Amino acid sequence: MSSSKNICPLCGGLKKNGTTTFTADMEDTLVVIRNVPATLCSLCGNEWLSDEVAANVERIVEEAKSIHRQVEVTRYRKVA
Numbered sequence: 001m002s003s004s005k006n007i008c009p010l011c012g013g014l015k016k017n018g019t020t021t022f023t024a025d026m027e028d029t030l031v032v033i034r035n036v037p038a039t040l041c042s043l044c045g046n047e048w049l050s051d052e053v054a055a056n057v058e059r060i061v062e063e064a065k066s067i068h069r070q071v072e073v074t075r076y077r078k079v080a
């Protein structure tokens with residue numbers, strides 16, 4: 001366990017749990033995913049996604065691309 005785990009490496013501020021909106025702007029598809037669980041810096045606002053969340057976000061983006069949506073606005077959910 002690292003004691004610097006809850007400290008922002010960019011500004012030294014305190015990280016806190018929250019949610020963010022993830023946006024992926026690709027050539028043919030714009031994907032907006034709301035309510036993504038993230039760790040946020042309370043000072044500079046930088047965001048971190050856990051590996052699990054990032055993998056899920058990627059799957060949601062792939063899904064939106066595969067159905068050829070131009071704009072997909074969705075809420076974060078677990079994708080099996």
Ligand SMILES: [Zn+2]
Pocket residue numbers: 008009010011012013041042043044045046
């Ligand atoms: Zn920070």
